[in-house]
Structure formats: C-alpha cells, structure tokens
Amino acid sequence: MExxxxxxxxxxxxxxxxxxxxxxFTTKGLIKRDLCFCEECLRxxxxxxxxxxTPKGIESPFKLKKRxxxxxx
Numbered sequence: 001m002e003x004x005x006x007x008x009x010x011x012x013x014x015x016x017x018x019x020x021x022x023x024x025f026t027t028k029g030l031i032k033r034d035l036c037f038c039e040e041c042l043r044x045x046x047x048x049x050x051x052x053x054t055p056k057g058i059e060s061p062f063k064l065k066k067r068x069x070x071x072x073x
Contacts, residue, residue: 002026012038 006024013021013036021036037045 001028006036010036012036012041014038014041017041 003023003025005022010021010024012019017038017040019038019040022039023037023042024034025037026034
C-alpha cells in the first residue's frame with residue numbers, strides 16, 4: 001500500500017466533498033483504481049483511524065536490556 005502526492009487535477013473521492021484531491025492511495029492490485037483524497041479528508045480520516053489504532057513506540061537500540069547488564073552497574 002502506498003500514499004503519495006499527485007500532480008494532476010482530480011476530484012476527491014469522498015462522498016459530498018467537492019475539493020480537488022492532493023493525495024492518492026493505491027493498494028497495488030487489491031483495488032482496481034487509486035483512491036484520491038483532498039488534504040482535509042485525509043486529516044479527518046487520520047484522526048478517526050488514530051482513535052482505533054495507536055502506534056507503538058519501538059525499543060531503543062541504545063539501551064541495554066536488564067538481563068544483559070552486569071550486577072555491579
């Protein structure tokens with residue numbers, strides 16, 4: 001799946017939105033055509049998705065795990 005900026009003028013694919021699309025979402029074969037979104041609709045979609053799925057932080061590669069530390073430290 002990819003989300004990228006588009007250069008050509010296309011209407012936003014959300015129902016009722018009459019803005020010009022700025023971003024395109026493609027699934028590489030699962031959906032036959034790209035979905036185009038304006039910036040306002042993309043932000044709204046991002047806010048709604050963030051309510052369901054929160055990204056987890058990665059473990060820092062610079063911190064040593066407790067089991068690797070020596071006892072005198």
